[in-house]
Amino acid sequence: VYPVDIDGALQSVDKIKGHIDAWWTSGAQAMQLVKDGEVDMASIWNGRAGTLKKSGAPVSFSFDQGVLTADCMVIPKGSKNKDLAMKALAKFVSPDLQANLPLYVDNGPANEKAFETGKIPPERIKDINSAPENVKKQVLQDPAFWRDTLVEATEKFNNLIQQ
Structure with missing residues (x-):
């Protein structure tokens, strides 16, 4: 998928935009x-x-050909409570705590070991984006590609759909 052919993708959008x-x-x-x-x-x-x-x-809905995005947690350089912050982040991404997430929202745990805890009901797993079987159907977004391309691609897209 990467690198994305932005101009080719926009040509495809141009072909269908009248139907949007x-x-x-x-x-x-x-x-x-x-x-x-x-x-x-x-x-x-x-x-x-x-x-x-x-x-x-x-x-x-389906996860087929979906795009998984990543997020990150940071501890600013020079933080006064770095050790405590590191412990907090470790707890936040622990399998046991992450397994609670799909009990309340439809976003899946970032830690794949959360699915091994037994806390996530089997009937919920099919609707969770980060479930192992669903991950196989998706592509992981490339943040480095979009860091370098997003502004220009967005500008081109916006210009195209406004025509």
């Missing part, structure tokens, strides 16, 4: 478009799709 009813700008807007039946399909965050599904909206 809305370019959503927030997760809430994407949910509303789906819920109101204003769109036939959407690219939407799994947490938003899961919320729609739980609310009774007639939707289903």
